[in-house]
Amino acid sequence: MEDLSSSSQHSSLRASWAIQRRVIGALLMREVLTRFGRHNIGFLWLFVEPMLFTLGVTALWTLAKLGHGSNLPIVAFAITGYSSVLLWRNMPGRCIGAIGPNLALMYHRHVKVIDIFASRLLLEGAGATISFVVLGLFFCAIGWINPPEDIGKVLLAWFMLAWFGCSLALLMGALSEQSELIEKLWGPTSYLLFPLSGAAFMVDALPTAAQEFVLMLPMVHGVELLREGYFGSIFKAHYNMAYMAMVCSALSLFGLAKTRQISRTVMPE
């Protein structure tokens, strides 16, 4: 990759980093403009939309007094659960088929497949995070939930869920360039994964056999840790962060390898 302003044959890592930052910044603006436009509240939709989702689910679960088998604080339960789903589920959703609408921009050699994925992941991550933080602060302020018991665990869990979302998104996004099946299958798969993801149940409330089964899903570990960070003193969390990290590492590796592979074959429009 050459730096535009210098005629040197090889640009330094630093120059490459500067170019990458510029490109991702440009793509971020492009995403914000085409997704949210300049009408009504514009880019505020980035986190207002996930907030509305989470609020809706919180309201439903509160009304239904979902039988989660304990005296857990339902609002905190819903916010931690549904925010996690938004984090790991929307990232792959946005990366699948992400290349097509950006093909014309790939005439500019600095614009790479990985930059397109990175800009969309940053945007999804930011939206879900802002929504989670704002709702958490809001419900704390009005006294419907208590502040997190251990903010460190909340941060770690959120980071791990984001990592899981990003690595899955890279892999799915890259695979979707090779096969249309991915786009078709992701919808039903993500829908079916939602009830299994730990968002709507506590692992401890399940029979032992079911616990073993759901703990094979990496995001369940993240949600359990997130809830332990919020209200760990009133339930027993089940998680193994080493396992989750291992799955995320493997997904990241495959995702990056696949991304590299498809970026050799992508043809600008």
Place this chain on the structure above:
Amino acid sequence: MIHIKHVTKRYGTRHGTVTVLDDVNLTVHPGKKVGILGRNGAGKSTIIRLISGAERPSSGQIRREMSVSWPLAFGGAFQGTLTGLDNLRFICRVYGTSADDKIAYVQEFSELGRYLREPVKTYSAGMRARLAFAISMVVEFDCFLIDEIVAVGDNRFHEKCRIELFEKRKDRAMIIVSHDPGYVREHCDHAAVLVKGKLTAFAQVDDAFAFYQEHAAE
């Protein structure tokens, strides 16, 4: 300098692999204008995309020792749902230059008026061409890649483009791809001809022209 060494490009299609460029070699010196002649489908756009770095060769090497533009074709390199102005801003961000001081120039050159603030997908071919060319001129390069520049637009527009490229930027290198020998003859120092994926380079444009005529039927 730009060195193209043993570059081959293959595409996988439904009926097997197609070799579009076959062991292509070319060197472009600073300030020199090289024409590449070829009939439709000869691989002219492919070679331009490879030189620009938008696509990578299947084998072989391309070394760019000067800054090289994106392929300046009339209409490409835009995001259709963005406005002309947002496309300008995008490109300025990607190439690390400010957009604010370029808006007036683009507005004037493209003659788009208030349409500059409408999505590019609503533009006519001529409007796209004017915008594309105007935006191409706001980032400076040592070498410009020009793909079938004579295809769109009226005479007045062609004249404006000619002044921008061949008078104001006559010190730059250019690689001009065309099926029109007249255009190449007028503007290029050297020329090469693409026939069936093979590139034959000539020091004299007239020799290239003769070769092109000879192989026109192939």
